[in-house]
Amino acid sequence: GKKIKFRIKMQIKLNGKAYETGASDLDGLKREVKFSGEIAVINGYASTQNCELKAGDELFLLARGAELAPQELRALMFARNAPAVNAALQGSRVAICGLGGLGSNVAILLARAGVGELFLIDFDIVEPTNLNRQQYEIGDLYKPKTVALCEKIARINPFVRVRTLNERLTAQNVAEILKNERIICECFDDAAAKVMLFDALGGTDRFLICASGMAGSGAANEIRTTRLGKNVFVCGDRKSAAAQGVGLLAPRVALCAAHQANVALRLILGEEG
Numbered sequence: 001g002k003k004i005k006f007r008i009k010m011q012i013k014l015n016g017k018a019y020e021t022g023a024s025d026l027d028g029l030k031r032e033v034k035f036s037g038e039i040a041v042i043n044g045y046a047s048t049q050n051c052e053l054k055a056g057d058e059l060f061l062l063a064r065g066a067e068l069a070p071q072e073l074r075a076l077m078f079a080r081n082a083p084a085v086n087a088a089l090q091g092s093r094v095a096i097c098g099l100g101g102l103g104s105n106v107a108i109l110l111a112r113a114g115v116g117e118l119f120l121i122d123f124d125i126v127e128p129t130n131l132n133r134q135q136y137e138i139g140d141l142y143k144p145k146t147v148a149l150c151e152k153i154a155r156i157n158p159f160v161r162v163r164t165l166n167e168r169l170t171a172q173n174v175a176e177i178l179k180n181e182r183i184i185c186e187c188f189d190d191a192a193a194k195v196m197l198f199d200a201l202g203g204t205d206r207f208l209i210c211a212s213g214m215a216g217s218g219a220a221n222e223i224r225t226t227r228l229g230k231n232v233f234v235c236g237d238r239k240s241a242a243a244q245g246v247g248l249l250a251p252r253v254a255l256c257a258a259h260q261a262n263v264a265l266r267l268i269l270g271e272e273g
Contacts, residue, residue, distance in 0.1 A: 010055040015062075016075035026050050030061070037063030044082040058083050074159050078114050085269065086114060092268040093117040095181040097169055097197060099124075099145040101248055102211050103187030104135035105257035106264075111153045113265060117161040118153070119181065120146050123168040133250040169193070174200045183267050185260050186210040202232055207272075209263045213237035214256040216246045223255045225263055233272075235259035 009022045014033070023029040026040060027050045039062040040047050053059075060079045068076065078086045092115050096103045099122035107118055122145045126136045140148035146164035153162055169177065174197060178184060184206055186197050194210065201208050213236035214223060222237040236256045242248050266272040 010053070012053065012056065013058040015060055016071070021053070023053060025052050026059075029053060029059070033061070035061045037061060037066070039064065041076075041079040044080050044085070046080070077157060077159065081114060088269050089114045089265075090116040093119065093181070093183070094264050094268075095119040095121065095178060095184045096187055097121050097178075097184060098187035098189065098193070099134075099149050100130065100187065100189050101133040101250075101253040102214075102257045102260065103185065104145070104149055105254050106185050106187060106261045107149055107153065108135050108156065109258060109261035110264060111157045111160045113261070114157070115160065115264075115268070117163065119163045119165070120149055121165045121167070121169060121177070122146055123166055133248050133253045169197065171196050171200060178206070181206060183207045183264050184209065185264060187257075187260070198232070204231070206231065207267050208232045209260045210234045211236050211256050211260060213240045214252045215240040215242045215248055216252065217249055218252065220252070220255055223252060223259060225259045227272075233260075233263045235263065 009020050012019055012021055021029055021032060023032050026042065026047060039060070041060040042051065043058055060076055062076065081089065094110055094115055096107050096118060099107065099120055103120075103122065107120060110118060124145050125142050126140045126145055126148050128141060130136055131138070135152065136145070136148055144166050146166045150162050150164055153160055165177065167173070167177075178201065184201065186194055186208060188194050188197070194212070198208065198210065208231060210232065212234050218237060218240060223235070224237070226234045226238065228234060240246070263272065
């Protein structure tokens with residue numbers, strides 16, 4: 001008699017929702033759902049070629065220019081992370097002390113990565129001299145840095161929860177302000193403030209991600225991450241300092257900030273510690 005061919009169906013997630021498919025590969029799924037768009041993201045990877053599907057895969061299929069509801073936008077923004085990474089990031093929080101060349105870059109990087117909550121701390125306003133290396137624009141001039149950066153993050157990733165504190169951290173208030181923070185990025189310009197934060201928190205069980213040495217136009221590979229003890233990381237070349245004739249330039253400052261943000265992400269994902 002005539003043989004009947006059965007297709008075993010499996011559960012996947014398609015565009016953020018549970019979906020049962022009989023397709024065994026990406027092309028088969030596209031035919032099944034009559035998709036003719038351009039964008040396919042599978043488990044965080046943007047695929048341009050056919051590939052095998054497995055139960056539990058998370059896929060997003062999207063046509064360029066399509067209008068998105070807020071939840072669709074949120075799902076697609078996080079689609080480029082692996083599912084387990086998303087779960088860890090969205091449940092995490094990082095405090096950033098100082099929102100200048102380091103802190104403003106760290107905050108933007110972590111917001112783009114999808115960290116669930118940022119605690120932004122600075123007492124200063126945006127000055128014209130900040131624009132050579134910090135994540136601010138001419139339209140931000142003379143705004144509090146907390147306000148300007150919060151607005152910018154909302155335009156990049158409105159799904160990040162942002163808390164701000166427009167106050168100077170001192171030896172008298174730092175322990176109380178940061179008492180609930182596990183991962184803290186030290187992003188001060190002032191050497192005395194760096195020492196103050198280290199003295200207050202360096203011996204605790206919190207993770208302190210510091211920066212030292214990023215001035216001038218030295219080689220990019222001189223910017224490194226060094227671990228001091230169990231809970232302190234120092235990013236930078238640990239030797240260069242701004243002085244007459246040696247300024248702070250955007251590339252090296254951003255490199256150092258990227259090291260700090262990367263340490264924070266590794267801590268969140270359990271790859272450090």
